[in-house]
Amino acid sequence: MSVGSPGSKVAFAPDDDVAIQYMQRTRDYYQALGFAPYRWAHFTDAPFTPLAMPLARARVALITTAAPFQPEAGDQGPRAPYNASAKFYQVYSAPVDSKPDLRISHVGYDRANTVPEDLDAYFPLCRLQEAVAAGRIGGLTPRFHGAPTNRSHRVTVETDAPELLRRCREDGADAAVLVPT
Amino acid sequence: MGLAARHLEANGIPTVIMGCAKDIVEHCGVPRFVWSDFPLGNSAGRPFDVASQTQTLDLALRLLEAAPAARTTVASPLRWAPDAAWKHRYLDVGKLSPEEIAERRKEFDVVKAVAKAKREGA
Numbered sequence: 186m187s188v189g190s191p192g193s194k195v196a197f198a199p200d201d202d203v204a205i206q207y208m209q210r211t212r213d214y215y216q217a218l219g220f221a222p223y224r225w226a227h228f229t230d231a232p233f234t235p236l237a238m239p240l241a242r243a244r245v246a247l248i249t250t251a252a253p254f255q256p257e258a259g260d261q262g263p264r265a266p267y268n269a270s271a272k273f274y275q276v277y278s279a280p281v282d283s284k285p286d287l288r289i290s291h292v293g294y295d296r297a298n299t300v301p302e303d304l305d306a307y308f309p310l311c312r313l314q315e316a317v318a319a320g321r322i323g324g325l326t327p328r329f330h331g332a333p334t335n336r337s338h339r340v341t342v343e344t345d346a347p348e349l350l351r352r353c354r355e356d357g358a359d360a361a362v363l364v365p366t
Numbered sequence: 367m368g369l370a371a372r373h374l375e376a377n378g379i380p381t382v383i384m385g386c387a388k389d390i391v392e393h394c395g396v397p398r399f400v401w402s403d404f405p406l407g408n409s410a411g412r413p414f415d416v417a418s419q420t421q422t423l424d425l426a427l428r429l430l431e432a433a434p435a436a437r438t439t440v441a442s443p444l445r446w447a448p449d450a451a452w453k454h455r456y457l458d459v460g461k462l463s464p465e466e467i468a469e470r471r472k473e474f475d476v477v478k479a480v481a482k483a484k485r486e487g488a
Contacts, residue, residue, distance in 0.1 A: 199449070199450060201450050201453065201454070202449070202450035202453070203450075203453075204388040204389060204401070204403060205387075205388075205389075205453050205456060206389055207387045207389055207390050207406075208389050208390060208393065209389075210456065210457045210458070210459070211457065213459050213460075214457050214459045217459045217462070217467055218467060218470055218471045218474060219471060220474070225390055225393050225394065226368055226369055226393070226394045227393050227394060227395070228372070228394065228395035229395060230395060230436070230437075231372060231375070231395040231396055231397050231436035231437050232372055232375040232376035232397060232436060233375065233397050233433075233435060233436035234375050234376075234378055234379065234380045234397070235380065236380045236430055236431060237380075240427060240430060240431050243430075246379075248367075248370065250367060266473075267477055269477045269478070269480040269481035269484065270480050270484060272481055272484055272485075274484070274485050289407060293406070294405070294406040294407030295386075295405030295406040295407055295456050297405075297452075297455040297456055297457075298405035298446075298452045298455055298456060299404075299405040299406075299407045299408055299413070300413075301407050301413070302413060302414075303413035303414045305410065305411070305413075305416070305419050306407070306408045306409075306410055306411055306412060306413040306414075306415075306419065307407055307408065307409055307410055308410065309384070309410040309411070309419060309422075309423050311419075312410070312411075312416075312419050312420055312423045313423065315420070316423065316427065321424075321427060322427065332367060332370050338369065341369045341370070342369055342373070345370065346369055346370045346372075346373035346374075347373065349370050349373070349374065350373055350374055350377050350379070353374060353379055354379075358379055359379070359380075360379060360380045360381070360382075360430050361371070361374050361379055361380070361381045361382075362381075362382055362384065362423075362426055362430075363367050363370060363371050363381055363382070363383045363384070364367075364383070364384045364385070364409045364410055365367040365383065365385050365387075365391075365409060366406075366407055366409060
């Protein structure tokens with residue numbers, strides 16, 4: 186429904202149709218459950234490196250937070266409850282020409298509104314391969330990489346991010362597409 | 367993911383993040399970001415909708431080519447639903463009874479213990 190000020194012909198979108206405030210909701214949730222508040226990473230600036238070549242010649246790396254299916258780690262199906270046993274704590278890599286079976290039962294995606302039955306909705310490897318075939322991008326790196334969803338910023342900054350950089354360099358990546366789940 | 371993007375970018379590899387949690391990604395401060403106003407878990411487009419996924423990836427690729435500066439966010443024009451009702455269903459603690467909160471707390475403690483054991487065994 187669209188609404189506007191009384192007597193006006195201008196129709197605005199409803200005021201609640203905005204980006205969900207995930208940090209505030211999570212803070213409220215943690216507080217209600219009696220947990221200490223979580224502090225999200227925060228910077229007021231960001232680094233910037235322009236792409237040094239046409240995208241049609243660039244080799245692109247794909248980085249995901251999805252986890253490889255682990256047969257021993259319990260329910261990882263699309264309707265699984267949050268499954269901490271399916272988490273991983275080290276950067277992993279796998280060939281892009283494989284058919285990876287990646288799941289997201291180990292993270293807090295929106296279980297009230299979505300059922301993750303389509304890998305392509307959270308891991309755009311097929312769409313990237315199509316972009317390569319169409320000549321839109323030069324190619325993909327031989328491997329994609331998995332980034333742990335670690336709650337420790339220290340581990341992310343000191344261990345995981347440098348490891349991702351090392352692997353991207355090893356693969357000759359000119360750019361990276363990162364897709365959190 | 368924001369921290370990883372920052373690290374790659376600072377070391378010479380241009381990055382773009384595709385995601386749904388606008389406030390969290392922008393709070394971190396990242397070089398380039400395609401925001402889909404979709405439920406968490408659909409960062410790359412709508413499930414079983416190739417056109418939507420292609421469109422979302424294309425925004426990411428165009429950002430890689432043309433973002434004029436760091437912290438550039440592009441909002442995907444795609445809509446999850448005709449109205450915003452779904453946005454009220456995510457983690458709404460106000461709708462939980464005290465019993466449900468106690469139950470969630472217990473579940474959360476179990477999850478944390480499992481994660482800790484797994485992490486220390488890794």
